[in-house]
Amino acid sequence: METKKLLSVIIALPLILTGCTLPGGHIPINNKNVVISQGESTDISALVDVYPLTPERVSSFKLPQPESRANPALDLEIAQYEYKVGAGDILNITIWDHPELTIPAGSYRSSAEAGNWVSSDGTIFYPYIGLVEVKDKTVREIRQEIAARLAEYIESPQVDVNVAAFRSKKVYVTGEVKAAGQQPVTNIPKTLLDAINDAGGLAEHADWRNVTVTRNGSEQRISLYALMQKGDLTENQLMQPGDIIHVPRNDAQKVFVMGEVGKPQTLKMERNGMSLTEALSSAGGINEVAANATGVFVIRPIDSNERSEKIASVYQLDMQDSTALFLGTEFDLQPYDVVYVTATPLARWNRLMTQLLPTLAGIKNIGDAGASFRGWTD
Numbered sequence: 001m002e003t004k005k006l007l008s009v010i011i012a013l014p015l016i017l018t019g020c021t022l023p024g025g026h027i028p029i030n031n032k033n034v035v036i037s038q039g040e041s042t043d044i045s046a047l048v049d050v051y052p053l054t055p056e057r058v059s060s061f062k063l064p065q066p067e068s069r070a071n072p073a074l075d076l077e078i079a080q081y082e083y084k085v086g087a088g089d090i091l092n093i094t095i096w097d098h099p100e101l102t103i104p105a106g107s108y109r110s111s112a113e114a115g116n117w118v119s120s121d122g123t124i125f126y127p128y129i130g131l132v133e134v135k136d137k138t139v140r141e142i143r144q145e146i147a148a149r150l151a152e153y154i155e156s157p158q159v160d161v162n163v164a165a166f167r168s169k170k171v172y173v174t175g176e177v178k179a180a181g182q183q184p185v186t187n188i189p190k191t192l193l194d195a196i197n198d199a200g201g202l203a204e205h206a207d208w209r210n211v212t213v214t215r216n217g218s219e220q221r222i223s224l225y226a227l228m229q230k231g232d233l234t235e236n237q238l239m240q241p242g243d244i245i246h247v248p249r250n251d252a253q254k255v256f257v258m259g260e261v262g263k264p265q266t267l268k269m270e271r272n273g274m275s276l277t278e279a280l281s282s283a284g285g286i287n288e289v290a291a292n293a294t295g296v297f298v299i300r301p302i303d304s305n306e307r308s309e310k311i312a313s314v315y316q317l318d319m320q321d322s323t324a325l326f327l328g329t330e331f332d333l334q335p336y337d338v339v340y341v342t343a344t345p346l347a348r349w350n351r352l353m354t355q356l357l358p359t360l361a362g363i364k365n366i367g368d369a370g371a372s373f374r375g376w377t378d
Helices: 002-018 055-061 072-079 139-150 192-198 224-229 276-282 322-330 345-377
Strands: 048-052 090-095 123-126 130-133 159-165 170-175 181-184 211-215 218-222 244-247 254-259 265-268 291-301 312-317 338-343
Touching: 055 322, 090 139, 130 139, 139 159, 170 192, 192 224, 192 244, 254 276, 265 276, 276 291, 276 322, 276 338, 312 322, 338 345
Parallel strands: 048 312, 170 244, 254 338
Antiparallel strands: 090 159, 123 130, 170 181, 211 218, 211 244, 254 265, 291 312, 291 338
């Protein structure tokens, strides 16, 4: 009879608890409208491919590492570079032996203040010859034109032209640099590396690998890690007027380590990247008691820009033999990878029992209390 009563209490307990307020937050969905589109499935197993990490597969994933290389094409561009004058620049024009045609700077006026300002239509005015079209011309071409036109009034004029102030052309450096802003394009060739240095160098949280150069609406990705750390000069280039150099913040350069590790956490990747073994080590290693050595997984979302029916690729590392950690050192992680270490079946069972035992003990206490109450009333 007592056994039947105890069973009745066990059966009735879930019904009793549903009417009570339990600690902890909860969002029930059984009384809400769960929206699933036609043909949509909540089963994602068919949308994920699993790849066991073998030495051959890890080698195929290894990207070529940057190395020191010269850039002869850039050297040739720099050697042939000539500045072209634009609207807003100020020119200094000197006609030797003809001071009446040369406005001296004087002690209170700089060369920029005393020079010839290039108007918005790209011209300057000069005595005797009137308007001179100078926009998009080099100082050599301007000198030749002024000398040719002055020859009608002056015998063998000796003309010198230089730019006193560079105001028409600029490049822009934005993002994680110490002094973001605009920089003038001058008669001295400015490369990407020069622009970064002129901006004070990279800030602490700069993303070295994903710097972008936007030119005429087209974006190009540059690796400053390859350029500045590995000496790959092919990443350097000559800046053009209007170029925008953007150095992003490295907030997106992170991976997530979860599951049976010493300390689940989000790790920020260094400028030289991060391997699977580095991520596990930074998270305190795997839990030797509860971790399933065959269940070390890297979950990698597939780029939405790639045409694929899959949503993620999963790479499995079998660490039953600890020498497999060598494979982990050769497997490079990518931003937003999720490293997940599964628990052993026994560990999962023990956790279930840890949750059940207090409930069973409570039910037994209820039964014992009921028996004591009946004995007291009898």
